Amino acid sequence: MSGRLGDTADWMVHSPVFFVLLTLAAYRVGREVRDRTGGHALAQPVLIAVALVGTTIAVLGVDYRVYRSGTEMVAFWLGPATVALAVPLHRQSHRLRGFLLPLLVAIPLGAVVSVASAVTVVQALGGGAELARTLAPASTTTPVAIALSETAGGLPPLTAVLAVTAGILGAVAGPAVLTMLRIRERRARGLALGAVSHGIGTSRALTEDASEGAFAALSMGLTALTTSFVLPVVVALLVR
């Protein structure tokens, strides 16, 4: 009897059914906490879900790679969801007029500053070259960050974690810091948040204001594009 119980438990902690259920349930708890706290900035569903799932698989002794491959079908929808960001942009496209120049100057400038400052700070504090290459793409959207980290010679899975962290930072503190920096125009706020906190920052921007969300989506896409060109150059110049 105990053999069958053990086998069943073993099957469960390797089953996609369990991992997807765990992920959805943890996310659901995250949404519930956000709603119950009246949308408190710290109560980001992704943050709560990562903490709950991380603790659970650590307690059960499940290898992360097993969890990751079991939840492939959840991560899969990040692609179509990124495509879906065209919709808020479409709704706000009338607000693009007269905004092209700021956009085309600010985003590349932001990409250079993000990559260069990450690399410089890591090395100044004795983090080493591999860590510098790992942190360099952290402000771009997760799939791009992983690819860029790979070509730059970083640790792609750690880059993914740091990219998600930068996203969560934007969702938690972005709007407050923007107000502190006296950036009040909705389009400017959206562009800034999308540039440093990609999709997760965009999801917060969408709940703040429709045009802030649309410009965050646009910024996320353009930042991914420009960082892809800028990063190899900056890394070659600055990483020792």
Added chain:
Amino acid sequence: MITGLTWLLACQLVGEVLVRLTDAPVPGPVVGMVVLFVLLRARGSGDDATVVRAADGLLRHLQLFFVPAGVGVVVYLARIRDDAVPIVAALLVSWCAGLAVVGWTTTLLERVGSRR
């Protein structure tokens, strides 16, 4: 819902194929986003379009799709603890610097542009 999701996946596939054909250093879904944007503009789609409703449905839960990658933190807890100072400092500094530079530059150029 299914019709809408079909459109989203079709746009993503077009994006992925274009990226591979041209060797562009961009992710397929981002190109797919541009493809869908062009389609929506061309057709003047309203909020009742199936693809728009499917997109709104996915975007409401955008944060969910980042959870599997985020849980990877459990693997790197030791590494992050060992290099906590450079990692945390670099993340914070580059995040703040990027936010300020993009926000301020945009605000400045927008004011210059609207004064003309």
